[in-house]
């Protein structure tokens with residue numbers, strides 16, 4: 201997967217920018233607050249996922265403007281494709297000039313992996329970040345997943361409203377069953393897909409961790425469901441177990457007025473030599489775990505779609521020590537990389553590429569380096 205050219209208009213502080221990227225390393229550099237992360241965020245939106253900064257659509261339109269428009273030319277396999285996205289209240293997208301039903305349908309057409317300082321704290325930050333990591337990764341390789349996730353969240357919100365209303369209208373209790381059945385059917389798909397994804401990710405991640413840690417400790421991880429279910433089971437089996445588990449926890453949910461169990465509360469346990477990396481791991485070990493997961497994500501996408509995703513590194517270099525920095529860059533040489541940083545110090549380590557200096561949302565200079 202390679203981006204040729206991208207044009208961005210009225211996206212955050214970027215009024216108008218058009219960049220032709222090279223197929224190796226592209227370094228976007230400049231002082232703080234100039235629009236480097238905004239650029240990465242715009243590229244990321246073409247994966248069909250939401251902003252990796254958790255921004256709502258209207259927040260991404262340039263202040264005082266009505267809409268943001270982005271256009272991208274990219275190669276998927278041998279085929280050149282164009283994608284267009286508009287944020288005008290909400291997002292709309294088209295590929296090769298054919299409108300998509302939903303911008304989420306971009307998932308799987310353009311693939312990227314993003315790595316930002318928030319990811320470095322993935323292990324410390326608790327289950328929500330880990331769920332977001334796994335969900336965005338799966339969306340890249342399973343285009344239907346995002347729709348299941350949206351359906352699950354919709355049913356979950358309805359169930360939560362019902363649980364609240366039940367406190368005032370106890371007769372509503374009888375309708376809970378319908379929502380539990382629906383919730384169980386979506387939850388089973390999410391749980392099974394997430395658990396299977398982690399199993400597929402594991403060999404790549406453990407191998408990478410061995411490389412980074414020079415075989416000092418062994419990485420392992422597993423999906424922790426908040427509901428009682430057998431992750432090895434089939435989706436119908438899990439659905440039945442999830443429904444029964446929801447039933448057994450109904451009283452607690454009714455008392456608290458919220459759904460306390462389900463994929464929205466699940467976690468990923470990350471272990472080093474069998475012990476929790478969150479509780480016992482040093483900062484360096486935790487970061488090595490995250491690097492391993494991110495590099496494994498690239499490998500798994502390659503295994504699934506037959507080519508590497510575009511790698512987006514937002515300001516992570518300054519957060520890593522020399523050992524981990526070198527490891528990361530050495531393992532990203534054969535794919536398109538877009539990386540932001542404040543200075544040009546990394547040009548030397550990256551071999552061949554292009555540098556783009558950004559100021560106030562504009563490219564003020566660009567140059568080739570290396571090669």
Ligand SMILES: Nc1ncnc2c1ncn2[C@@H]1O[C@H](COP(=O)(O)OP(=O)(O)OP(=O)(O)O)[C@@H](O)[C@H]1O
Pocket residue numbers: 211212213214230231232233234235236237238239259260261262263515540542
């Ligand atoms: N909707 C918006 N409209 C206009 N400007 C915006 C909008 N949203 C954010 N900005 C501006 O974008 C700038 C931040 O850009 P960005 O996060 O890309 O910085 P950066 O170059 O990555 O900086 P750093 O190196 O500090 O991370 C800020 O000046 C902010 O005010």
